[in-house]
Amino acid sequence: MISSQMGDRDQAIMDALPEAPVTPAADALEGWRSGVVYQVYPRSFSDTDGDGVGDLAGILDHLDYLNDGSPDSLGIDAIWLSPIYPSAGFDSGYDVSDYSAIDRIFGTLSDFERLVAEAHRRGIRVILDLVLNHTSHLHPWFVESRASRTGLRSDWYIWRDPAGYSPAGRPRRPNNWVSFFGGPAWTWDATREQFYLHTFLPQQPDLNWRNPAVRAAVLEIIRTWLDRGVDGFRFDVFNAFFKHADLPSNPYRLGGRRAYSRQVHLYDKNQPELVELLAEIRQIVDELPGRMTVGELFEGSVRQAAAYTAPGHLIFDFSLIRQPWSARAFARAIAEREAAFGPGGWPTIVLSNHDQSRSASRYDDGPHGDARVKVAATLLLTLRGTPFLYYGEEIGLRDVAVPWAEIQDPAARRSRFLSSWWNRDQARAPMPWGLGPNAGFSTARPWLRMSPESATRNVASQTADPRSVLSYYRRLIWLRRSRSALSVGSYEAVGIGDASVFAYLRRAADQAALVVLGFGRRAVTVALPESPSGRPWRAILSTHDPLPPAGDRLELRPLEAVIFVDD
Numbered sequence: 001m002i003s004s005q006m007g008d009r010d011q012a013i014m015d016a017l018p019e020a021p022v023t024p025a026a027d028a029l030e031g032w033r034s035g036v037v038y039q040v041y042p043r044s045f046s047d048t049d050g051d052g053v054g055d056l057a058g059i060l061d062h063l064d065y066l067n068d069g070s071p072d073s074l075g076i077d078a079i080w081l082s083p084i085y086p087s088a089g090f091d092s093g094y095d096v097s098d099y100s101a102i103d104r105i106f107g108t109l110s111d112f113e114r115l116v117a118e119a120h121r122r123g124i125r126v127i128l129d130l131v132l133n134h135t136s137h138l139h140p141w142f143v144e145s146r147a148s149r150t151g152l153r154s155d156w157y158i159w160r161d162p163a164g165y166s167p168a169g170r171p172r173r174p175n176n177w178v179s180f181f182g183g184p185a186w187t188w189d190a191t192r193e194q195f196y197l198h199t200f201l202p203q204q205p206d207l208n209w210r211n212p213a214v215r216a217a218v219l220e221i222i223r224t225w226l227d228r229g230v231d232g233f234r235f236d237v238f239n240a241f242f243k244h245a246d247l248p249s250n251p252y253r254l255g256g257r258r259a260y261s262r263q264v265h266l267y268d269k270n271q272p273e274l275v276e277l278l279a280e281i282r283q284i285v286d287e288l289p290g291r292m293t294v295g296e297l298f299e300g301s302v303r304q305a306a307a308y309t310a311p312g313h314l315i316f317d318f319s320l321i322r323q324p325w326s327a328r329a330f331a332r333a334i335a336e337r338e339a340a341f342g343p344g345g346w347p348t349i350v351l352s353n354h355d356q357s358r359s360a361s362r363y364d365d366g367p368h369g370d371a372r373v374k375v376a377a378t379l380l381l382t383l384r385g386t387p388f389l390y391y392g393e394e395i396g397l398r399d400v401a402v403p404w405a406e407i408q409d410p411a412a413r414r415s416r417f418l419s420s421w422w423n424r425d426q427a428r429a430p431m432p433w434g435l436g437p438n439a440g441f442s443t444a445r446p447w448l449r450m451s452p453e454s455a456t457r458n459v460a461s462q463t464a465d466p467r468s469v470l471s472y473y474r475r476l477i478w479l480r481r482s483r484s485a486l487s488v489g490s491y492e493a494v495g496i497g498d499a500s501v502f503a504y505l506r507r508a509a510d511q512a513a514l515v516v517l518g519f520g521r522r523a524v525t526v527a528l529p530e531s532p533s534g535r536p537w538r539a540i541l542s543t544h545d546p547l548p549p550a551g552d553r554l555e556l557r558p559l560e561a562v563i564f565v566d567d
């Protein structure tokens with residue numbers, strides 16, 4: 001229960017909370033709109049077998065932390081697990097060598113079944129990450145495919161003859177496509193005397209989605225995991241599954257630090273066949289009620305994100321991650337999203353993930369400590385859309401610098417030679433839980449170094465501190481659960497007359513909430529709009545103590561976020 005140390009603002013939230021926690025909406029798919037998804041990077045979450053790498057049992061141990069039904073827990077609705085399948089380990093699990101099994105490093109299938117059962121017992125749904133654009137080069141499908149041009153699986157990957165030979169006899173690549181991780185997207189195979197395509201590493205050959213046998217095999221994998229009780233899937237680089245059938249070269253464009261950004265990706269992704277594939281996937285997924293899918297939009301626009309969104313199917317677009325710390329920039333980006341999605345469409349809200357610098361680091365503003373982190377948390381959990389919270393974001397975990405000798409991210413290791421690349425290990429530091437060796441993450445040396453702040457920035461110390469980032473997240477999430485205006489309500493930007501403030505109104509059938517976010521270092525006085533009910537706005541949550549008084553004017557303190565209601 002909420003600790004007695006808490007003051008007025010907690011009382012206000014308690015008053016706002018319903019008697020019992022709000023369960024996901026009656027319409028099963030509606031639950032994916034109102035719910036909060038928490039991304040677990042299994043390697044870095046919690047290690048129970050003492051090998052320095054997180055595992056499924058570690059996730060199980062912390063399910064109560066994630067949601068035990070009380071406002072003392074975080075209160076999330078679903079966990080998305082980054083890949084847990086056997087992998088050759090060239091891209092931290094995003095190079096799968098068996099889609100139906102669990103990597104020994106994480107545990108066994110029965111550990112997984114226990115995790116699903118225990119998550120479900122707490123009302124937490126489980127989303128798996130399916131990496132279907134490519135497999136590992138060690139996947140038996142690829143091993144068989146590369147063995148001959150005529151075998152059963154010869155056409156399961158994208159193989160092409162060379163576009164001629166150089167005078168020195170070197171095979172020329174079929175087109176100009178480049179790998180996202182640097183270097184050409186084609187690797188020569190001496191056995192087949194052909195090139196194969198890889199959008200990422202040579203150890204991640206792209207599947208040939210135009211081959212019906214590939215399609216059938218992949219759909220079978222989806223069925224297998226649905227039968228094992230999972231509630232949804234995240235599809236890795238979803239919009240890259242199909243390439244143009246003729247594989248034409250991409251046009252070049254000016255600018256861009258990396259070769260990949262110096263091409264217009266007309267032919268190596270975003271092909272029209274994707275829409276029909278999605279319909280087929282949804283048909284299978286919809287055989288069970290309430291299953292969701294979310295596609296990662298690999299380097300795409302907000303408009304593409306909106307176009308690929310479908311009932312039960314969300315799309316990650318990373319437009320918010322790209323915004324600088326500026327009220328105007330966020331207001332503009334959200335106006336663009338709202339215009340693209342329209343009131344009937346449903347976006348996702350993502351500020352951090354395992355590929356990007358953590359939001360707490362991007363917004364880090366030394367002298368103000370966690371003030372910006374709390375404003376960002378308010379944004380993440382009150383915008384219109386399904387929020388995805390990345391493990392550690394709830395304690396304001398920062399990126400952790402990793403010296404060259406310890407780098408695990410293959411793209412970063414290659415980058416020295418092939419392209420400039422941000423080392424993604426920095427955003428994947430092990431979770432600091434509390435006291436003990438490695439802040440309770442593992443008794444062994446962790447696979448990646450811990451944050452140097454772990455002794456003070458961890459779950460236990462933030463649980464004990466009612467002013468911590470974690471305590472704020474908990475209040476915010478439980479408040480969101482109790483107020484449909486904040487979760488499923490409509491969105492309307494509110495002009496508040498100060499360039500350092502971003503404000504918006506969320507409205508559901510019978511309630512409204514006004515969110516005011518101060519991005520600036522100066523205190524400002526702003527006039528609040530008239531409330532829909534005509535009653536004065538009443539603050540129910542603020543990043544600062546005490547709550548601002550009710551009224552039509554607000555003295556916003558530096559870097560303060562406030563949520564008002566009018567009932």
Ligand code: BGC
Pocket residue numbers: 091094095131200236237296298354355
């Ligand atoms: C994943 C990355 C991965 C890449 C290739 C992505 O977008 O999120 O972590 O390296 O796909 O699978």
